[in-house]
Amino acid sequence: MLGLDRMMHSLSIWVVSLLLLLFFLLLKTKTHNKKLPPGPPKLPLLGHLHLIGSLPHRSLWKLSRTYGPIMLLKLGSIPTIVISSAAAAREVLQVHDLACCSRPRLAASARFSYNFLDIGLSPYSDHWREVRKICVLELFSARRVQSFKSIREEEVALLLKSISQSSSLEIPVDLSEESYTFTANITTRIAFGKSFRGSGLDNGNFHQVIRRAIAALGSLSMTDFFPNVGWVIDRLSGVSGRLEKSFAELDAFLQQVVDDHINFKATSQNEENIVDVLLEMERDCSKPNALQLTRDCIKALIMDIFIAGVNPGAGTIIWAMTELVRNPRVMKKLQDEIRTSVKENQVKENDLEKLQYLKMVMKEVLRLHAPAPLLLPRETLSHFKLNGYDIDLKAHLYVNVWAIGRDLDYWTNPEEFLPERFIGSTIDYKGQNFEYLPFGAGRRICPGMNMGIVTMELALANLLLLFDWKLPNGMKDVDMEEDAGLTVSKKLPLKLIPVGY
Numbered sequence: 001m002l003g004l005d006r007m008m009h010s011l012s013i014w015v016v017s018l019l020l021l022l023f024f025l026l027l028k029t030k031t032h033n034k035k036l037p038p039g040p041p042k043l044p045l046l047g048h049l050h051l052i053g054s055l056p057h058r059s060l061w062k063l064s065r066t067y068g069p070i071m072l073l074k075l076g077s078i079p080t081i082v083i084s085s086a087a088a089a090r091e092v093l094q095v096h097d098l099a100c101c102s103r104p105r106l107a108a109s110a111r112f113s114y115n116f117l118d119i120g121l122s123p124y125s126d127h128w129r130e131v132r133k134i135c136v137l138e139l140f141s142a143r144r145v146q147s148f149k150s151i152r153e154e155e156v157a158l159l160l161k162s163i164s165q166s167s168s169l170e171i172p173v174d175l176s177e178e179s180y181t182f183t184a185n186i187t188t189r190i191a192f193g194k195s196f197r198g199s200g201l202d203n204g205n206f207h208q209v210i211r212r213a214i215a216a217l218g219s220l221s222m223t224d225f226f227p228n229v230g231w232v233i234d235r236l237s238g239v240s241g242r243l244e245k246s247f248a249e250l251d252a253f254l255q256q257v258v259d260d261h262i263n264f265k266a267t268s269q270n271e272e273n274i275v276d277v278l279l280e281m282e283r284d285c286s287k288p289n290a291l292q293l294t295r296d297c298i299k300a301l302i303m304d305i306f307i308a309g310v311n312p313g314a315g316t317i318i319w320a321m322t323e324l325v326r327n328p329r330v331m332k333k334l335q336d337e338i339r340t341s342v343k344e345n346q347v348k349e350n351d352l353e354k355l356q357y358l359k360m361v362m363k364e365v366l367r368l369h370a371p372a373p374l375l376l377p378r379e380t381l382s383h384f385k386l387n388g389y390d391i392d393l394k395a396h397l398y399v400n401v402w403a404i405g406r407d408l409d410y411w412t413n414p415e416e417f418l419p420e421r422f423i424g425s426t427i428d429y430k431g432q433n434f435e436y437l438p439f440g441a442g443r444r445i446c447p448g449m450n451m452g453i454v455t456m457e458l459a460l461a462n463l464l465l466l467f468d469w470k471l472p473n474g475m476k477d478v479d480m481e482e483d484a485g486l487t488v489s490k491k492l493p494l495k496l497i498p499v500g501y
């Protein structure tokens, strides 16, 4: 009896071992049968990290010319897919939108989003869907964008006044600073009902706080590439320290904004604003089906509005003026359009519809200088097939819209600044033309697109209505160097002399 028991026992051990062996063999065959996208040879441990330069969109573009529009890199231990063609972008942003619409849990994103309570940096979740819905309704809807019209027009008047002073003295204007102040003013008035100019926030600090935050969010963190050990390197190299410092200063600023609203200090200008709306929702959270908004969530949402709202708009106005001053023919043609269509001394929002060449200029600027050249990083939510390649769950994904905007299959002489290429073209910003994606596409498309476009068009039209622009004495050209971060902007300030028209 004992002998039979022993025999049965060893038989079951054999059967289990055999099954386990079969399972592992099957798994191995499955992994082996995977067809992965091509990529360059990699180094042990580092993978392809050493191939990413200080301007990643440019390094990745160069690599894609050898390895193709769907490329697999290993950044440290993280499989990373890079998309560099319109056709492949359509696949990931439209056909497989749901599988590609999450964000990776990066170290800097976690900190600045108060542990993923915001819209832009948070992974796909019920919370993300809810807060995006609220912001679309309260801030980004066509009705809301229209309701902020008077704020934008008032800020344009202030911008023109400031430039007129330099114009009468014939001294250069720092257009980078002016554009930044202009978009920051509009954003702060919309977000918390208080102008940034003259509010005590404009002591040079606010600009720097946002700049440092963008740099911290865009910096390469080893924690993200080597999840188990990278944090040690980040501590030793000072990356963690800079991140913490930058977050602490932004947090102190946001806390001040919220406190002022609670104490009714910030409503003096009597403007409806998003902070009041969010605080009201926080108070109402006992109502059935109400979203539980915490104080951290409110700060995370305002942080998004600043980081996503101020920089891309200001950066695009600066690139637009840079391209125009380097292309006097386009500048003159645009000025002629504006000056013959607008008879007042300020372009109003209702005038913009008439300015068709302005719209082409704006599109061309965003084709060549998309503020987020790789969109925001994405992470896959499931395995899927892309042009026959296996794309794994939890791969990081970048869409190089900067490279796509230069694809010779779609764009003739892509490096040339030629707004006329949009004559008779139906290409627009809305994420349906995959050769042109400055605002992204799919579920994660930029919700601030309408607000961004009207703000930039209004600023540009007004800068060109009242002034001619020339380079400061002794300067022959404007430099085009880029500064990398979460968004890419012009590295050196743009200084031009306004000459009254």
Ligand code: HEM
Pocket: 119, 120, 121, 132, 304, 305, 308, 309, 310, 312, 313, 316, 370, 371, 372, 375, 376, 377, 438, 439, 440, 441, 443, 444, 445, 446, 447, 448, 449, 451, 452, 453, 456
């Ligand atoms: C020139 C102007 C702007 C450009 C070019 C731009 C571009 C972008 C891009 C490329 C993305 C990432 C899309 C993706 O991952 O597919 C994005 C996301 C976002 N943008 Fe904008 N943006 C602009 C202005 C604004 C403004 C004015 C606001 C708000 C005030 C804003 C708020 C956001 C938010 C909240 C997200 C995150 C969306 C999400 O992850 O669900 N943007 N933007």
